Amino acid sequence: MERKLLLFLIIACLSGCTDFEYSPQQTFDSDSPRDLNKKNYERLLQAPVNDTLRFIVCGDSQASQNEVELFVKKANELQGLDLVFLAGDISDFGSLQEMEWLVRDFQNLKAPYFAVIGNHDLLGKGADVFKRMFGDLNYSFSYGGVKFVCHDTNGREYKFNGTVPDVNWLQTELIADGSVSSYIALAHVRPYTADFDPNLSTLYTDILNANPAMLASFYAHDHSFGEYHPNNSRIPFIVATSLGERGFLLVEIINGRLTYERIDY
């Protein structure tokens, strides 16, 4: 009898501590965060602009909640960090719950953070979850004279139908603007790899190189560090390793000159 009561207490506690869930496939619940990229941009605008712009590019946080906690601690120790980019694969299966777990940790970052869509985030109802929680799949913003162009390059998820990456959108975003001195591109899958639309790799690379103020383009997906110059590309295509591998890139822009270092934590 006592054993049964103990079991009963365990299940009662478990039930009391857990949330009600309508469906693992639902795209939001009553307390899901909303429009986080926009809200983080508003936070960024409150920060004073200085000569040095420092930001993190990390990616592939999927199924790595242990490591994400450590990453947040490490990032908060860095001096003068302006913003953080998570370059896709926030989730392993595109579920609301996985993206909420990520936000639970990332909301402890002192610097504003921005999410970019990854191929895993497009599984199931993931695109709808991402759009409501973070915002558009293609978006851009400027800070300190630098324009960040974040976009969807997960061509395989669209059966390589020629629409992803959206080259027309990119061309429009990269039209020279007097208020912008440098451009940075960010996405998940880099060109000339198996999950990038093979018919668009060359055009895409040419579009990024066509803007003389473009400094570099950053990616994740490979789960290893790397720098590439496909077709003798002027700009570097730089890949951050996965958070699961406990690594990220710390990037610095001073007077239009970009440097970066690989950090293991």
Next chain:
Amino acid sequence: MSASTTKYIATVFCIIAFSLAASGQKLRFLIPDGAIVQHAGSIGYFSAGIDYDLFKNRKGSLDIMYGMQPHSKGGGFSTLSTKFAIRPFEITAAPWLIIHPVNPGAFLSYTFDDDLSLVHDRDQYIKGYYPLSEALRIHLSFSSEFKFNTSTLLKSGKLKSATLYYEVNTNDIYLTNYVQNTKGLSVTDIFKAGIGIKASF
């Protein structure tokens, strides 16, 4: 899953239902032992279904549930579930109340939605690229039941009992995350709750 596949499955269900109805007396065992309504529990905002007793002394049960997840609650789809549970423990708290403190179970849920496929397209992905199905979830569950003996309470002959239950469950996606991250996630992160009422005839 495409609309045509959904229609196909619905048609098959209808055919089976009509065949059963036509078979009549021979299939009396297919007449349900109870009816269930449930809120949450990962099979829809609201779901309803039928219950079959299994084994001697009703130590097990098989439920077939159909759940709705409205647009306003982040859905716009429906879910069909088959739930199995056993009741190893029983506490007779009063002549009219039996408590089943912990009932382990497992269930499958299939969600009908154009964005969700049962298996990933082999033309699009190599085998094993994404290991889990989008539409089909495999769940583990634990429930606690308060069974009110209505035939004693209400002197009603038709309704044998009314059972109030709450249930926690997890699924293959959450478990996959948890086993790799036992520090970053807790057991309460991956278990999700639901409540329901069962009427047994």
